[in-house]
Amino acid sequence: MTVIIDRPAATPRALVTPALFTRLTARIAIDHPEHAHQADVIMEQALAFLATCAANPGAGLGPSDAVDIGWHTFLMYTREYGEFCRRAAGRFIHHAPDDVPGEPGPGGGLAATIEAMEAAGYRVDPVVWPTSADCSNDGGGKCNQCHAGCYDSPKKAVG
Template sequence: MSITVDTADPSPLGTADPRDLVPADLFGRLAARISRDHAVEAPMAERIMSQALAFLAACARHRGAGLTPSSQVDIGWHTFLLYTAEYAQFCARVAGGFIHHRPDDDELGAMSSPAGRADRIAATLAAIQAAGMPVDTELWDPARGGDGATRKSDCQAEGACRTEAVIGSHCSRTL
């Protein structure tokens, strides 16, 4: 697998900080919700939300790349979905259309092999970096508390992004 990163535009989204993709007060509410709902300290909740925003931005910019959130990053995505109006505005601005997240009961699927999952995580991290965003490796590394290899997604051409887990989900983008 070969991925080329264009460093000519290190921040194609206009920011290198995922927090800047949403208003500061919204970021604070999202992080507080994660902290409360998942019993994590505020700094960890902020890291989770920051990586969820980076993941969504990368997914929007790299449709068809087969990107994968870790379960910790997925917590941030699920939390953002609770704020439907703000989430819709974010999607329109960053992705050019709404990024849907739907339940998916398909427990197995094409990426059930450890090697396939590892490739998806590597592609996701490269896409986040290519979008000019930092990667918080602890939230993605199974050995350090992340479990990115337990989930898979496919941000397919035509704007569909699919994420699966034990009871997974998928998202699709509409214009």
């Protein structure tokens, strides 16, 4: 598998064209008016999350609730999303819901996703990623079930 994006963009919005970024944020504002004021942040963080999934195939990383809005929005633009996946990951980044909502996906939950994003060189914006204080935890303080119930499915990875 050849991964085209081998280091983070200066800003995650640079991972797509400016015209597409504008379309995606406008769609978030239309479909989720309660998040219109942060549509840019949601989409930037969704792109950083997806690029991190691309760099970590099989990790089962999962988004926060707000970031999942950006992912769902991008998925509606199937041609553009498919092209992004081919360019970023050399494979399609599948969106897989958890069968049991509220339980962490295979990647270890939000803390593992945040750690992977930071390791990939992306800034994690606390506006759309809850802090560990906002998460259910395993009793040891580790956030483990804060993602939106969706993850990059390692079982469906192609490539």
